[in-house]
Amino acid sequence: MKFLNRKTNIDFMSRRNIALVFSTILIIASIVTLSTRGLNFGLDFTGGTLIEVGYPSAPDTTEVRERLTSAGFDSIVQTFGAATDIVVRIPPTEVEESSAELSSRVLAALSEGVEGEIEMRRVEFVGPQVGEELAEQGILAVIYAMVGVFLYVMFRFQWRFSVGAVAALFHDIIISMGVISLAQIEFDLTVVAAILAVVGYSLNDTIVLFDRIRENFPRYRKRQPIEVVNTSINETLSRTLMTSTTTLIVLIALFVFGGEIIHGFAFTLIVGVVIGTYSSIYVASNVLLTLGVSKYDLMEVEKEGATLDARP
Amino acid sequence: MNQYSVWKYLLILCVIAVGFTYALPNIYGEDPALQITSSRGFALPVDLSTSIDDALVTEQISFSDSEQQGNRLLYRFNNTEDQIRAADVVREALGDQYVVALNLAHATPDALRAIGGKPMTLGLDLQGGVHFLMQVDMDTARGQQLDRFVDDIRAVLREEGIRYVSVRHEGNGLLVMLRSAEDRDRTMNILRTNQSLQGLNVNELPPGETFGISATVQEQQLLALQQTALKQNITTLRNRVNELGVAEPVIQQQGADRVVVQLPGVQDTVEAKKIIGATATLEYRAVDETNDAFTASQTGRVPPESRMYTYQGNPILLKKRLIVSGDQLIGASASFDQQTGQPSVSVTLDGVGSKRMLDFTRDNVGNRMAVVYIEQKPNGRKIEDVISVAVVREPFGKRFQTTGLDSIGEASQLALLLRAGALAAPMEIVEERTVGPSLGADNVAQGFKSVVIGFALVLVFMALYYKVFGLVANLALFANLVLLVSLLSMLGATLTMPGIAGIVLTIGMAVDANVLIFERIREEIRNGNTPQASIRAGYEKAFSTIADANITTLIAAFVLFLFGTGPIKGFAVTLSLGIVTSMFTAIMGTRAVVNLVYGGQKRVRKLAI
Numbered sequence: 001m002k003f004l005n006r007k008t009n010i011d012f013m014s015r016r017n018i019a020l021v022f023s024t025i026l027i028i029a030s031i032v033t034l035s036t037r038g039l040n041f042g043l044d045f046t047g048g049t050l051i052e053v054g055y056p057s058a059p060d061t062t063e064v065r066e067r068l069t070s071a072g073f074d075s076i077v078q079t080f081g082a083a084t085d086i087v088v089r090i091p092p093t094e095v096e097e098s099s100a101e102l103s104s105r106v107l108a109a110l111s112e113g114v115e116g117e118i119e120m121r122r123v124e125f126v127g128p129q130v131g132e133e134l135a136e137q138g139i140l141a142v143i144y145a146m147v148g149v150f151l152y153v154m155f156r157f158q159w160r161f162s163v164g165a166v167a168a169l170f171h172d173i174i175i176s177m178g179v180i181s182l183a184q185i186e187f188d189l190t191v192v193a194a195i196l197a198v199v200g201y202s203l204n205d206t207i208v209l210f211d212r213i214r215e216n217f218p219r220y221r222k223r224q225p226i227e228v229v230n231t232s233i234n235e236t237l238s239r240t241l242m243t244s245t246t247t248l249i250v251l252i253a254l255f256v257f258g259g260e261i262i263h264g265f266a267f268t269l270i271v272g273v274v275i276g277t278y279s280s281i282y283v284a285s286n287v288l289l290t291l292g293v294s295k296y297d298l299m300e301v302e303k304e305g306a307t308l309d310a311r312p
Numbered sequence: 313m314n315q316y317s318v319w320k321y322l323l324i325l326c327v328i329a330v331g332f333t334y335a336l337p338n339i340y341g342e343d344p345a346l347q348i349t350s351s352r353g354f355a356l357p358v359d360l361s362t363s364i365d366d367a368l369v370t371e372q373i374s375f376s377d378s379e380q381q382g383n384r385l386l387y388r389f390n391n392t393e394d395q396i397r398a399a400d401v402v403r404e405a406l407g408d409q410y411v412v413a414l415n416l417a418h419a420t421p422d423a424l425r426a427i428g429g430k431p432m433t434l435g436l437d438l439q440g441g442v443h444f445l446m447q448v449d450m451d452t453a454r455g456q457q458l459d460r461f462v463d464d465i466r467a468v469l470r471e472e473g474i475r476y477v478s479v480r481h482e483g484n485g486l487l488v489m490l491r492s493a494e495d496r497d498r499t500m501n502i503l504r505t506n507q508s509l510q511g512l513n514v515n516e517l518p519p520g521e522t523f524g525i526s527a528t529v530q531e532q533q534l535l536a537l538q539q540t541a542l543k544q545n546i547t548t549l550r551n552r553v554n555e556l557g558v559a560e561p562v563i564q565q566q567g568a569d570r571v572v573v574q575l576p577g578v579q580d581t582v583e584a585k586k587i588i589g590a591t592a593t594l595e596y597r598a599v600d601e602t603n604d605a606f607t608a609s610q611t612g613r614v615p616p617e618s619r620m621y622t623y624q625g626n627p628i629l630l631k632k633r634l635i636v637s638g639d640q641l642i643g644a645s646a647s648f649d650q651q652t653g654q655p656s657v658s659v660t661l662d663g664v665g666s667k668r669m670l671d672f673t674r675d676n677v678g679n680r681m682a683v684v685y686i687e688q689k690p691n692g693r694k695i696e697d698v699i700s701v702a703v704v705r706e707p708f709g710k711r712f713q714t715t716g717l718d719s720i721g722e723a724s725q726l727a728l729l730l731r732a733g734a735l736a737a738p739m740e741i742v743e744e745r746t747v748g749p750s751l752g753a754d755n756v757a758q759g760f761k762s763v764v765i766g767f768a769l770v771l772v773f774m775a776l777y778y779k780v781f782g783l784v785a786n787l788a789l790f791a792n793l794v795l796l797v798s799l800l801s802m803l804g805a806t807l808t809m810p811g812i813a814g815i816v817l818t819i820g821m822a823v824d825a826n827v828l829i830f831e832r833i834r835e836e837i838r839n840g841n842t843p844q845a846s847i848r849a850g851y852e853k854a855f856s857t858i859a860d861a862n863i864t865t866l867i868a869a870f871v872l873f874l875f876g877t878g879p880i881k882g883f884a885v886t887l888s889l890g891i892v893t894s895m896f897t898a899i900m901g902t903r904a905v906v907n908l909v910y911g912g913q914k915r916v917r918k919l920a921i
Contacts, residue, residue, distance in 0.1 A: 052751070054750070103746075119748065119750060120746075120748050121747075121748040121750060121751040122745075122746060122747050122748060122751050123744065123745070123746040124744065124745045124746070125741070125743065125744035125745075126742075126743050126744075127741075127742035127743060129742060130445065130742045130743045137875045137876075138875075140875055141871050141872060141874075141875035141876065144871045144874075144875070145867065145868045145871040145872075148867040148868075148870075148871060149864055149867055149868070152863065152864055152867060153864070156860055189876075189880055190810055190813075190880075190883075192880065193810055193813075193872065193876065193880045193883045193884075196868055196871070196872050196880075197817060197868075197883070197887065199868045200864070200865040200868035200869060200887070201821070201865070203861070203864045203865060203868065204821070204824065204861045204862075204864065204865050207857070207860045207861045207864050208828065208857055208861050210860075211856065211857040211860055211861075212857075215853075235835070236831075238831055238834075239824075239827050239828055239831040242777070242827045242831070243821070243823070243824045243827050245773070246770050246773060246774070246820050246823050246824075246827075247817070247820035247821055247824075248820075249766065249769045249770055249773060249820065250766035250767075250769070250770060250816050250817065250819050250820035251766075251816075251817070251820065253762050253765040253766035253769060253816070254762045254766060254813060254816050254817075256762075257758060257761045257762040257765055258758050258759065258761075258762040258812075258813070258816075259754065259755060259758035259759075261437075261755065261809055262758075262759075262762075262809060262810075262813055265810070265813055266813070269817070
């Protein structure tokens with residue numbers, strides 16, 4: 001089986017302006033949804049109490065909601081995965097009550113008028129202060145990851161490559177967050193982990209391409225940078241698609257079979273892998289060309305001078 | 313010719329063999345077991361196991377194995393029915409001094425256990441249980457420390473015969489007001505040199521009507537206090553958790569002022585929180601005998617040196633001056649008074665506490681002394697209860713008994729409260745996560761299923777796409793999974809749901825190195841190179857790419873590990889370990905197999921790639 005076991009020669013870079021427009025539109029759209037719809041922040045960041053209960057048979061959520069309201073809870077009721085699973089969210093309250101007392105009162109209120117036993121599956125309580133800290137740590141983690149990558153790429157390649165890689169990362173993060181906002185996926189700690197995994201994945205892709213570009217500049221000395229980039233993309237294309245495919249396979253397995261808790265995580269990564277694959281082809285190399293990368297950037301100047309001097 | 317030297321093959325074989333051995337404990341299940349520990353954390357007597365054996369034999373309960381691991385005894389049973397029956401029997405036989413907890417002991421064979429083999433620890437989200445994050449209220453701890461300084465300074469000045477206008481704590485410092493410049497200078501000298509008043513920065517205030525000294529506690533001293541407060545809280549929490557009889561609790565410091573408490577397998581969370589969440593301190597205070605509490609409560613005029621409390625429905629006035637606080641209490645236990653046979657509580661104080669207690673009781677024989685129990689609610693409100701009022705019969709210091717209790721039950725309850733109150737600073741729960749056992753089991757099942765299905769799909773895909781080389785990559789992928797599991801087991805890392813996600817993602821990404829190599833080999837063949845040269849060039853050229861790509865991913869994973877808490881950390885650990893093991897299996901491992909398959913042949917016509 002060989003999808004691409006031949007030399008492809010697709011002129012990716014001739015469409016770089018179209019890609020630029022496409023990416024710009026996606027980024028603007030993401031910023032618009034992020035600022036209008038916002039993120040559906042989970043308990044980790046908002047603080048409050050979440051209670052997941054299992055019913056013997058699927059209950060009517062409206063009825064559950066009414067029962068809780070009449071019991072004096074300001075709550076949000078949703079099904080969670082299976083129809084028999086209900087999640088009750090209660091925002092942080094000023095009332096003096098521990099989450100254990102709160103959860104047993106909620107459980108009591110839910111049990112009324114239900115045949116069989118309601119099972120407590122999960123209780124999570126996050127204090128508002130902890131929520132703020134977790135949010136701060138998440139943002140800091142993304143920033144430090146980017147700085148670390150920038151420095152490493154600068155050390156191994158050159159600053160134009162660093163800018164390209166980080167621009168691609170930024171692009172991926174913004175658009176992934178835009179999709180999360182649009183789909184109203186619950187934004188919790190696992191989604192933050194997924195976004196950082198997207199950072200790792202997208203980088204992986206970008207670095208492989210950069211590596212090839214670095215190798216090809218000295219090889220094709222006479223060609224224009226744009227041609228070299230094009231050749232490099234074509235040469236790595238089958239690998240890019242192959243790795244994306246295997247990663248997507250396992251992610252889809254995780255999404256389908258991993259259960260409700262891991263849905264947000266798997267969804268974010270699937271979106272991120274698709275965008276990351278696109279961005280390493282179009283965004284990273286596009287930035288590289290725009291910044292005027294040339295063969296001189298990757299040749300060690302002194303060495304070249306030395307060989308010239310050595311000639312008779 | 314592509315040949316590896318013998319030592320490389322041996323190295324690879326060794327690594328794989330070790331990996332398999334240490335991954336092995338994970339395939340054995342768990343035995344229902346009983347864990348017996350001393351309730352106060354003491355060492356177990358040598359003959360304890362014989363008396364347990366006897367009790368079990370009398371009741372005709374068979375157990376498969378018993379062993380002592382450090383300070384705990386572990387009994388394994390053939391089924392949960394025996395386990396539960398045995399728990400009742402052993403509890404009855406041993407009494408209060410020991411904690412008998414139901415436990416699941418991993419059934420790793422002795423040979424593997426002897427070389428340190430153990431299965432991965434399952435996180436709370438996989439086995440069910442409670443996780444608390446508790447924050448120590450450092451402001452209160454500092455306030456207490458300042459109050460204690462105020463008391464100590466007053467005591468010292470009185471001893472030295474210096475009459476002061478006032479000594480009080482204000483903001484973050486202390487103020488001492490004196491009548492004359494001479495007194496001030498003497499006091500400053502005392503404050504700087506006295507042994508019991510170390511850690512103060514002393515300054516002179518501009519003289520006015522009175523001569524003042526301001527003092528602040530040194531930053532170092534405050535930090536030391538913070539550490540001590542936290543350590544003491546952790547110790548106390550450990551004792552409380554011991555009382556709960558949880559099998560393998562985790563109690564750890566997190567950051568400067570927080571404690572993580574994890575109680576795997578605990579299902580009755582309300583009970584757990586009652587004991588752990590009731591963050592409390594206690595104070596011994598003198599009863600104000602000169603004023604009448606009833607009059608004060610009717611008129612609402614409380615004397616300035618006292619505060620109004622209620623005890624058993626009646627008002628009672630207690631002096632504001634603290635005799636001893638909970639952090640000076642070392643122990644409290646219920647017993648019977650040796651002379652009268654009445655239930656009583658024996659209390660032990662530390663050095664500072666006993667000196668103060670002695671000072672107080674010497675002057676106050678015949679007066680009453682009360683214990684105030686202060687409970688901190690999650691919203692920051694305090695509830696103060698007077699739990700005991702007793703007459704001082706004679707001067708005492710380090711050890712004393714409280715008698716006049718109605719029953720041994722009341723005595724043990726008071727002892728429990730006293731012990732629970734021996735906290736340096738109040739704590740509150742800032743985060744709680746409880747996972748029911750059924751959800752944990754569901755998570756394990758779903759996590760396992762997604763790993764197996766994802767793994768199988770990748771195997772099929774790779775085999776179809778790269779034929780023989782694909783099969784080699786699959787071997788490497790399998791070895792990678794085994795190595796990852798064995799590393800996680802050896803490191804004692806905790807496997808959580810995000811950790812499983814990390815494993816799944818590692819499977820997807822681990823093939824990347826092989827894809828890079830194989831695509832290179834294909835490329836070399838297309839360029840007209842011989843198969844052997846193509847293999848060599850493929851591995852060599854792909855190496856720097858693989859290294860660069862993986863190191864950048866490792867940077868991201870490392871940052872995740874540094875900043876992440878709980879679920880994120882688990883994910884970061886599996887992801888970074890997976891990257892490292894995949895470098896080994898995908899590069900060295902596959903090369904070895906490819907060399908074995910093709911390396912020996914002089915002329916390879918065609919590669920199945």
